[in-house]
Amino acid sequence: MIKSADPSLMKAVSLSTCRAFLEAEIRLPGDIRRAISAARDAETDTIARGELQNILTNIDRAEEMKLPICQDTGVPVVYITLPPEIPLDQGLYDAVAEGVRQATAAVPMRPNVVTPLGRENSRDNTGAGMPAIHVRPGSRFTITVLPKGAGAENMSRIAMLLPSHKDRIARFVVETMLIAGGKPCPPVVLGVGIGSTFDGVAALAKEALLEPVDTMSGFERELCDAVNELGIGPMGLGGKTTCLAVKVKTAGCHTASLPVAVNVQCWACRRATVEVVL
Structure with missing residues (x-):
């Protein structure tokens, strides 16, 4: 010791x-940059495509100039x-x-x-x-x-649903982004927590943002597609991609409750890990 x-x-x-x-x-993580690049390549709206390119240019300039x-x-x-x-x-x-x-x-x-x-x-x-x-x-x-920046964090939400409301989880996630609109600087990554306790589910939602966005489960993909149907688009100006990915973390909860939390993260989903060398 x-x-x-x-x-x-x-x-x-x-x-x-x-x-x-x-x-x-x-430096933005590679998986996030790849997701933004893919969204740009798939975008057909001229303004939305331009906004995504501006984001990618910003990412490159930050790394080149060693600035935030x-x-x-x-x-x-x-x-x-x-x-x-x-x-x-x-x-x-x-x-x-x-x-x-x-x-x-x-x-x-x-x-x-x-x-x-x-x-x-x-x-x-x-x-x-x-x-x-x-x-x-x-x-x-x-x-x-x-x-964690404030623009996206301020749009995050929590709900204490009833066990019989399991079919309302997707609606709550989509509604959260509908209320947020362009305020959290989309395209976003949504961390979703399901289960645990009132405080625990919020922690799950934030921890979900640490997960790579290269892959999504079927449930995560369904949620992501539903959010993208809103058409809010990059920076709220319309387009195909409102959400880059949805990541879900779950935990056990009380038999009489179904906590759900959505932690909204802007396109600048910044994270880094360093091993402490002693």
Whole structure:
């Protein structure tokens, strides 16, 4: 067991967190870029095709110039897999927060984190409950980041359906995007959580956004096709592709409830994983 006070451990965690945000903010994952390219090639509407090409050009310029893909660099959401020999204590959380501070200066990331009522800005994207850190056991020590912008996050929804309302899940997903319209900068990726508890289903929906979009199950494809039937299109200007992919995560739930959550993610579905080397 490594001691929690080990300064080399804390430094490695901070550096890995910073590296992950540098990667996520500047380079879009390959599966997302391929999905956008495929949508552009399939688009017949001139304006929609042009918008998708603009997005792809933006992605290329960000990587070439080593600048953030989007001006809204999001709030820091972090997922950690922790081997048994690494202690889970406050030191780990503090080290991740320090990595966020470093990334805020290095990327640079826009200082987005404020107190909810007074709206005081910490200027370094940390604060009470921020970064949002999720830890689970694993064989490898990894840090995965999911910078989450507000335009899409604000359009996310949750519903506590009844077990007899299983056939309403698809309607809830499509309705969520209908209400959102062009506000979340489509084409979107929709993370859908089904089951668990009120808070747990929201976590499932966000975790679903970490899954690759290259493949979808039959159910996920049905949901995606139904959303695309809305015709909202790229940036809300109409077209074939409103949704690049739907990813679903499920968990057990109470026999008397059916929680459903939709976490809306804009086309800039940023994520990156770095292994912590000790």
